[in-house]
Amino acid sequence: MASRVVPLGFGSRRTRGRNPGLPWVLWIPACLALALVVLPVVGLLVRTDYTRLPQLLTSDAALSALRLSLVTALLSTIVCVVLGVPLAVVLARARGRGVRLVRAVVLLPLVLPPVVGGLALLFLLGRNGFLGYLLDVVAGVSVPFTTTAVVIAQTFVAMPFLVVSLEGALRGGGQRYELVAATLGARPWTVFRRVTVPLLLPALGSGVVLSFARALGEFGATITFAGSLEGVTRTLPLEVYAQAQADVDSAVALALLLIVVAVVVIAVARPKAFDR
Amino acid sequence: MSLHVDVAVTRGRFTLDVAFDVPGGGVLAVLGPNGSGKSTLLQCLAGLLVPDRGTVTLGGRTLTGVPGVQVPVHDRGIGLLAQDPLLLPHLSVAENVAFGPRSQGASRTRARAQARAWVREVDAAELAGRKPAQLSGGQAQRVAIARALAGGPRALLLDEPLSALDVDAAPAVRGLLRRVLRRTHVGESGADPDGRRCAVLVTHDPLDALALADDVVVLDAGRVVERGPAKEVLAAPRTPFTARIAGLNLVPGVAAEDGLHTSDGRFVAGVRSDDCAAGEPAVAVFAPGAVAVHPAAAPHTGSPRNVVAARVASLEPHGAVIRLRTVGDGGVAAGIAADLTPASVADLGLEPGSAVRLEVKAASVAVHAAVESPSPFPAAEP
Numbered sequence: 001m002a003s004r005v006v007p008l009g010f011g012s013r014r015t016r017g018r019n020p021g022l023p024w025v026l027w028i029p030a031c032l033a034l035a036l037v038v039l040p041v042v043g044l045l046v047r048t049d050y051t052r053l054p055q056l057l058t059s060d061a062a063l064s065a066l067r068l069s070l071v072t073a074l075l076s077t078i079v080c081v082v083l084g085v086p087l088a089v090v091l092a093r094a095r096g097r098g099v100r101l102v103r104a105v106v107l108l109p110l111v112l113p114p115v116v117g118g119l120a121l122l123f124l125l126g127r128n129g130f131l132g133y134l135l136d137v138v139a140g141v142s143v144p145f146t147t148t149a150v151v152i153a154q155t156f157v158a159m160p161f162l163v164v165s166l167e168g169a170l171r172g173g174g175q176r177y178e179l180v181a182a183t184l185g186a187r188p189w190t191v192f193r194r195v196t197v198p199l200l201l202p203a204l205g206s207g208v209v210l211s212f213a214r215a216l217g218e219f220g221a222t223i224t225f226a227g228s229l230e231g232v233t234r235t236l237p238l239e240v241y242a243q244a245q246a247d248v249d250s251a252v253a254l255a256l257l258l259i260v261v262a263v264v265v266i267a268v269a270r271p272k273a274f275d276r
Numbered sequence: 277m278s279l280h281v282d283v284a285v286t287r288g289r290f291t292l293d294v295a296f297d298v299p300g301g302g303v304l305a306v307l308g309p310n311g312s313g314k315s316t317l318l319q320c321l322a323g324l325l326v327p328d329r330g331t332v333t334l335g336g337r338t339l340t341g342v343p344g345v346q347v348p349v350h351d352r353g354i355g356l357l358a359q360d361p362l363l364l365p366h367l368s369v370a371e372n373v374a375f376g377p378r379s380q381g382a383s384r385t386r387a388r389a390q391a392r393a394w395v396r397e398v399d400a401a402e403l404a405g406r407k408p409a410q411l412s413g414g415q416a417q418r419v420a421i422a423r424a425l426a427g428g429p430r431a432l433l434l435d436e437p438l439s440a441l442d443v444d445a446a447p448a449v450r451g452l453l454r455r456v457l458r459r460t461h462v463g464e465s466g467a468d469p470d471g472r473r474c475a476v477l478v479t480h481d482p483l484d485a486l487a488l489a490d491d492v493v494v495l496d497a498g499r500v501v502e503r504g505p506a507k508e509v510l511a512a513p514r515t516p517f518t519a520r521i522a523g524l525n526l527v528p529g530v531a532a533e534d535g536l537h538t539s540d541g542r543f544v545a546g547v548r549s550d551d552c553a554a555g556e557p558a559v560a561v562f563a564p565g566a567v568a569v570h571p572a573a574a575p576h577t578g579s580p581r582n583v584v585a586a587r588v589a590s591l592e593p594h595g596a597v598i599r600l601r602t603v604g605d606g607g608v609a610a611g612i613a614a615d616l617t618p619a620s621v622a623d624l625g626l627e628p629g630s631a632v633r634l635e636v637k638a639a640s641v642a643v644h645a646a647v648e649s650p651s652p653f654p655a656a657e658p
Contacts, residue, residue, distance in 0.1 A: 180358070182348075182349040183322060183352075183427070184350075184355070184380075184427040185351075185380040185427055186350055186375070186376075187379070188350070194379075195364060199364075199365070
């Protein structure tokens with residue numbers, strides 16, 4: 001009788017080997033965690049009034065909120081990349097005592113309630129804030145309660161997501177490729193352009209998606225710093241909040257729209273972090 | 277391009293203080309164990325580290341002169357070939373090799389042509405379109421060699437270039453390195469030895485040093501403990517430390533007419549070399565393969581002149597053989613390496629702690645003069 005050989009599949013990562021023993025206890029909290037994420041969405045789907053859905057979603061207020069949300073989130077993501085990539089590189093590569101402190105400051109918006117962030121922005125750029133006063137007197141510009149304020153608020157809360165994921169990638173990758181490029185005669189700017197940035201692209205992808213998603217969902221800082229003016233600063237989350245007090249069906253429909261946009265973002269960009 | 281190095285760096289309790297010259301076209305091997313200062317030395321040469329004192333000059337140009345001069349990495353004309361090929365993963369083989377010329381301002385066409393020549397030079401023409409992830413370790417290191425040389429360095433640093441390769445791939449890459457290092461630059465006239473590229477090879481493998489280098493310096497704890505032509509230093513190590521690197525056993529003592537007296541009163545029979553007179557400080561050197569291992573209780577056979585009792589400290593695979601190291605009651609029997617086949621290790625039932633008798637024929641032991649300066653290693657002294 002021939003004995004059967006059971007392949008263990010240790011050979012390669014692709015081989016779907018058997019699990020070497022997952023403690024069954026983990027399944028309970030894991031399922032609870034999943035339920036916590038999925039069930040509220042299900043509740044929303046159940047609560048939705050599907051007959052009025054098209055009409056609710058195509059209302060002027062909903063469409064303008066959607067347009068505003070997409071435009072501002074896109075703009076703030078661009079600002080995040082343009083400013084955040086250099087910041088991450090400086091934080092990961094610069095040496096000096098101040099760098100650790102600066103890193104802590106960069107992470108501040110991650111732990112700060114967005115409302116507090118909004119207040120802080122208001123006191124900086126508001127009519128009575130020192131920079132706001134300067135802008136008002138010198139250029140006659142007032143930032144708060146404008147679409148620009150929305151973009152600033154979103155960038156404020158979203159940038160740390162990008163910086164953190166890039167900095168992690170930069171530190172994890174080390175500087176060996178950059179060093180080799182330099183020994184081949186590449187100047188620092190060439191090294192940055194032809195080595196650092198290309199190697200950073202995968203992390204940049206997931207960082208961009210994370211910060212876009214965060215900007216899209218931004219509420220607290222926006223409403224404090226930019227207010228809720230329809231067509232100017234009332235983004236989709238703000239519209240949901242406004243409708244929740246007036247017309248619950250409409251709020252639910254808009255919430256559904258936000259979920260769809262979020263799912264589309266994840267599906268289209270499909271960063272590596274989500275693609276295992 | 278001759279390279280002149282004289283640097284000192286102190287980091288905490290560690291001090292590196294070395295000086296050497298490499299003539300144009302020459303290859304210098306730097307041997308030493310971990311922590312001997314090899315990487316610190318490479319960092320000083322590559323320009324990543326500013327030494328506390330000293331100078332690095334290449335072809336008459338001062339690259340590092342403390343205080344005052346520190347030419348940045350990209351402008352030093354010093355190429356680097358590391359243990360890991362470090363090919364840029366987003367570029368093809370050809371683009372990787374063209375990176376150097378392109379970064380130094382060559383036109384796209386010219387850089388591509390140079391890359392093609394170098395890729396051919398390392399027999400990797402058929403790999404030109406591949407991405408680094410599609411290469412084997414040996415192929416990747418070939419391409420890394422082409423890339424380093426295509427950058428047109430005036431000196432090349434090789435940092436353990438073969439140690440990450442498997443046993444099958446290393447000889448071919450070693451052969452390639454030998455070919456490119458021992459020959460003039462592609463498209464370079466080469467008549468003037470001072471215009472030729474020199475190289476510094478950091479390694480722990482004496483074979484690399486013998487195959488590639490003219491001269492070696494042996495570093496230990498940040499100092500040069502031995503230097504000279506590679507063949508001479510490695511065939512006749514003067515310090516226990518170099519012997520260990522060279523994979524040889526070494527017993528210090530005083531030369532006698534037909535052997536050597538150790539400081540603990542033993543006599544080691546051997547063949548005295550011409551450079552060494554009786555009564556002078558000397559070392560007895562023998563290869564691990566020349567040591568026969570018997571169980572302590574087994575009867576004596578034949579007539580080996582050198583017999584010593586010892587205990588097995590460790591057994592480790594070493595290429596095709598098992599390298600045994602001993603512990604002893606101090607003196608000669610401690611730290612001797614012997615090579616056995618796996619079969620004889622099994623036959624003798626050896627394991628750490630086993631009592632053994634080591635036998636070495638006198639004809640296999642060479643007695644060489646020891647270093648003239650007092651050795652910083654009072655190794656086998658009681």
